Amino acid sequence: MLKWIQVLWPSFMVAFVATVFFFTVVNPQELYLLGDPVEYSPIATYSIGFFGFWVVCAASSLISIYLEPPSKRGS
Amino acid sequence: MADPANKPSPDKAAQGSDSNPDTLYASRKKLQVRSTSGVFTNWRWAMVWLTQILYYGLPWLTWNDRQAVLFHLTERKFYIFGWVFWPQDVFYLAILLIISAYALFFFTAIAGRLWCGYTCPQTVYTEIFMWIEEKIEGDHNKRRKLDAAPMDARKFMLRGAKFGAWAIFSLWTGFTLVAYFSPVEELLQALTTFGFGPWETFWILFYAGFTYVFAGLLREQVCKYMCPYARFQGVMFDPDTLVVTYDEFRGEPRGTRKKGVDPKTVGKGDCIDCGICVQVCPTGIDIRQGLQYECIGCGACIDACDQVMDKMSYPRGLIRYSTENALKKRWGMKEILVHVARPRTLIYGGLLVAICIAMVVGLATRTDLRVDILRDRATLAREVEGGLIENVYRLQVINMIEEARNVTISVSGLDGIHLDSDGLAALPAATTESVTVQVRVPYDAAEPGVHQIVFEVVVDDDPSVVVREGTTFIIPR
Structure with missing residues (x-):
């Protein structure tokens, strides 16, 4: 449980900041997905973007935990 | 001062010895917090009302025949009363974030975790959820008995009522959040038929779920284990920062005594060791062990202790807002206030004022x-x-x-x-x-x-x- 929180919570916070920053700078209507313009509604694009960031950040946290020296690892 | 807030005192370490030695996390004991009343409790409730009237009320205001405050994601325009902000105005958002950061530094340097104790949504919603809990399940003693009791019809009813009330409140909170991003009138129409768009439904439930879990179930654990600010706030403290402090010189040696007995004649300090300061603490710590990183600076223990001091006819303020220096050098309020103006606070304050002026000037001279x-x-x-x-x-x-x-x-x-x-x-x-x-x-x-x-x-x-x-x-x- 602790590990899940250690992976999911920091990545959630960073994903939130990243989403706000990214979509402030980039208009989702100007994005292309596999060569075609994105046709989802803006709220869908923002939401998918947020989860995309979350997954990427969580992957990073997961590897951090995996690479942690065993002596420091919580049981 | 080397970050005392994050350093566990020996007592704390001893207390945590029942937990797994490999982790710093003690297994949680469910807290049933005793409610209190007094100056700081009133302040906290005032802030609950103020922040929540703003939060729940703003989406319903209209301005120029449209929603007064609307962060319109579809149009990529932020409406805030008379202003319309465009993606090109991201500069102002950056300034606003800088102002928030400096305000946090400034207020923390002066009086510790004011944000945490009075305005943080975690505190505010926990306060509201605990109020609902107390109205349905009774005071902290009744709740503890209910926790221990086996599940029967009465417990089932009480728990159901509590969880139901929390859920309705959370759903309304989630609805309100989405109303800042999607016009509230459309949402209201959708509400009558439950015809929200899929993503709107999702975000209402997502935020409602967060509110429910954070304020209803996790509570002080969010502050202790999840909040980044709680971890680094110690570096903003210095020996002149006002924090909730137990006056050890006055209180020790603590102990029980009969009412009306002068503590000096029985060789005791003013603390009667009633433990009410621990019972009212939303994070379950004992403030008499000194400044601890769990303390969110809510002042509940001050209110509780003042009531006890009144009953004992002792002067108030055995637990009070004070500073490390004041306690060491036995300063009065006047000297504490003199030391509020010091380089750290003056620099933070000066920068804060300068950036606020820049923001106002920028907005006033913004070409439309x-x-x-x-x-x-x-x-x-x-x-x-x-x-x-x-x-x-x-x-x-x-x-x-x-x-x-x-x-x-x-x-x-x-x-x-x-x-x-x-x-x-x-x-x-x-x-x-x-x-x-x-x-x-x-x-x-x-x-x-x-x-x-x-x-x-x-x-x-x-x-x-x-x-x-x-x-x-x-x-x-």
Whole structure:
């Protein structure tokens, strides 16, 4: 449980900041997905973007935990 | 002072010895917090009302026949009362974040975790959820008994009522959050038929779920284990920072005694060791062990202890807002207040004021017309009838206010340069209008090559609103 929180919570916070920053700078209507313009509604694009960031950040946290020296690892 | 807030005291370490030695996390004991009343509790409730009236109320206000505060994601426009902010205004958002950060530094340096104790949504919603809990399940003693009791019809009813009330409150909180991003009238219509869009449904449930879990179930654990600010707030403290403090000199040695007994005659301090300060603490710590990183600075223990001191006819303030220096040097309130003005707070305060002024000036002098120029990419330059060279541009003219306006576009920078048209354009309220213009120059006006030219866009009714934007004109060989 602790590990899940250690992976999911920091990545959630960073994903939130990243989403706000990214979509402030980039208009989702100007994005292309596999060569075609994105046709989802803006709220869908923002939401998918947020989860995309979350997954990427969580992957990073997961590897951090995996690479942690065993002596420091919580049981 | 080397970060005392994050250093566990020996007592704390001993207390945590029942937990797993490999982790710093003690297994949680469910807290049933005793409610209290007094000055600081009143302040906290005042902040609960203030922040929540704002939060739940703002989406319902109208302004200029639209929602007063709406972060319209579809239109990529933020409406805040009379203002309309565009993605180009991200600068102001950055300034706002800087102001928030400095305000946090400033207030933390002066009086510790004021944010945590009074305005943090985690504190505010926990307060509301605990109020609901107390109304349904009774006070902390009754709740503890209920926790221990086996599940029967009564417990089932009480738990169901509590969870139900929390859920309704959470759903309303989630609905309100989405109402900041999606027009509230549309949401309200959708509410009558439960016909929300899939993502709106998702975000309402997502935020409602977060509210429910954080304020109802996790509570102080969010502050202790999840909040980044709680971990680094210690570095903003110094020996002159006002924090919730137990006056050890006055209180120790603690112990029970009969009412009306002068503590000095029985060799005791003012602390009667009733433990109420621990019972009212939302994070379950004992403030008498000194400053601890779990302390959110809510002041509940101050209110509780003052009541006990009143009952014992001792002076109030055995637990009070004080500073490390004040306690050591036995300062009074006057000296504490004198030490509020010190380099750290003056620098934070000065920067805060300066940035706030910059923000206000920036907003007041913000041009409500913006022009972006894009060259036509298909043809850089071509020759047209009459020996003229023509370049084509697309002007993105953003009318940032909610009022339709007419503008006149003109161009300068080369001899004989002119537009092919009259340069008039009508801009609907708060829109981006794309205007294509042909700029022409006599063939012999300048050498072949790239030349700087300037577009000027003037509002017809108010010539003081003018935007000049430079670009290049190409004369081919």
